[in-house]
Amino acid sequence: MFGNQDLSKKQIAAFEAKNPDIKIRFLQNDPARLNAMLASGNPPDLVIGPAVGSANNNARGLATDLTPYLEKSKVLKTEDLQPANDSFRWDGTQIGKGAYYGIVKDFSQDATLWYNTELFDKAKVPHLSDTEPTSYDELLEIAKKLTVKRGGKTVQFGLGLEWAWSLYAPMSMMVLQQGAQLYNDDLTEIDFTTNAARKAFSWYVEFARAGVGPTSLNPLPDGSDQATFSAKRMAITQDGYWFGANFVEDKALNANIRMAPAPTMGDKRVSPWYSGQGVWIPEKSKRKDEAWKLVEYFIAGEPGVTRAKSGWGLPGLKSLLPQLPKEQPYQKQAYTVAEKELEFAAPLSASPYATTDAVNVVIDKALQRVIRKEQSIDAACSAVTKEINKLLKQGKEQIG
Structure with a gap:
């Protein structure tokens, strides 16, 4: 099959x-x-x-x-x-x-970045390094400089995160980079209330409120960065090596695109x-x-x-x-x-007791509540922990 x-x-x-x-x-x-x-x-x-x-x-x-x-x-x-x-x-x-x-x-190591040098040059923003990762905080500031708005509308996004595809995976990476883990050792419980998890969650809130890229509250029509990036309406997209295969025939565009290492949140360089x-x-x-x-x-x-x-x-x-x-x-x-990025390859933890899709749904709903200022970050992280742990308990009981 x-x-x-x-x-x-x-x-x-x-x-x-x-x-x-x-x-x-x-x-x-x-x-x-x-x-x-x-x-x-x-x-x-x-x-x-x-x-x-x-x-x-x-x-x-x-x-x-x-x-x-x-x-x-x-x-x-x-x-x-x-x-x-x-x-x-x-x-x-x-x-x-x-x-x-x-x-x-x-x-592919999916947290790597692809960017358009032409849009960087127009905004007078230095190109990203081929070897040294950008911190997530620096990346957000760069994205703000690359975002273009006219008449109250965003005509060029500074950064795309493929929000519709995954939230758990990039957040898990952010936590790993801080030397921590989301799951316990036997993968039966998750904790989003730790300092490391809260920092990752908070960064996504800041990204959304800054308006520099698509979110589930402001989604792309096709649910993917590719068409928007190809149309030069997105300066950076967080996608793996595979993404470059989209542009083999587009010589005008591929003359101005480059790949950069996965950004970091913390002292430990991890690229999953x-x-x-x-x-x-x-x-x-x-x-x-x-x-x-x-x-x-x-x-x-x-x-x-x-x-x-x-x-x-x-x-x-x-x-x-x-x-x-x-x-x-x-x-x-x-x-x-x-x-070079392969030197920092590492697997993500994923519990057998809950699907990644189900975990993503819980995280996304919590992010939406915080972005709309209906809930605090602390309350949201506690709610995410409680809801996912309920799923994990049910999954554990079903498998035995």
């Missing part, structure tokens, strides 16, 4: 030609259908899905431990796996340790991935050995090489990193930044 863009008919045919005893039946990715198939005990043999959040499947016993396959494989080696694969690891209580329950196909798409084999698959052969082909074979060359994300294997595009100046610059 993959997306149509993940595996072409030509690639399927090539795999089947090399493995004449295996036939692939392609199912379009459909979460509702997948859940029904998992519940019935007749799941697909191979599934596409995010590494971050995979602990829910693992805790429910739905995914196969792939470590024995990795240990025997002549194609995939644990030492060649990028750090993003750690988000597919689960030791029964913690993420990032223990067995591998999936393999990442591609990922928010998802990390990959593949996993359901525990009740009846064709695990055949599925593993497809995993090897999909990750390390021609499909993996083609993905890397496209620039739509960093490959899940270290050995494929040199395949990333460097033909155009902006691609070469982004590659250099991304390669």
Whole structure:
């Protein structure tokens, strides 16, 4: 069960030609259908899905431990796996340790920044560094200088945060950068009332009240920064390496765009991935050995090489990193930044007992109340803690 863009008919045919005893039946990715198939005990043999959040499947016993396959494989080696694969690891209580329950196909360190140098120059704002991260406080001040308003309307945003996509992930990163954690050790409780969590939450409130970028109270029509950034109506967007692949054909625009390191909040430099798409084999698959052969082909074979060359994300294997595009100046610059950024890669904690989407909804509603001045930051952080912990308790009881 993959997306149509993940595996072409030509690639399927090539795999089947090399493995004449295996036939692939392609199912379009459909979460509702997948859940029904998992519940019935007749799941697909191979599934596409995010590494971050995979602990829910693992805790429910739905995914196969792939470590024995990795240990025997002549194609995939644990030492060649990028750090993003750690988000597919689960030791029964913690993420990032223990067995591998999936393999990442591609990922990006999603807190990195893309910016338009032309808009910086017009505002007489110095360009961002290729190597040294900007603090979140500095970033907000830069965004204010780059925001343009006319007749009471914002005609150019200074900064986009892809607010509609995630709030938990960037806030979790901000907390990590302060040397703290949102979750307790066994991922059964969260705490937004700590100084570190409160600081992260407060920054988002300041961002929204400054009016420098889209929020859920002032959303973009398409829910994404890409079109607005492409139209030169947004100076900076917080997006991963993959974002640059949007502009390969737009030579006029890509001559003026650059990538910069993830901003920091605190003394600890951390640059995580928010998802990390990959593949996993359901525990009740009846064709695990055949599925593993497809995993090897999909990750390390021609499909993996083609993905890397496209620039739509960093490959899940270290050995494929040199395949990333460097033909155009902006691609070469982004590659250099991304390669350096990998030194600060680290997994985010994500509890198996509540989905990231559900956590995002709770945070967003609380932010809206504070932005509208209906609630204090302290009260909101307490409410977020209480509401998410209720979700976690329910999830823990369901899984057992």
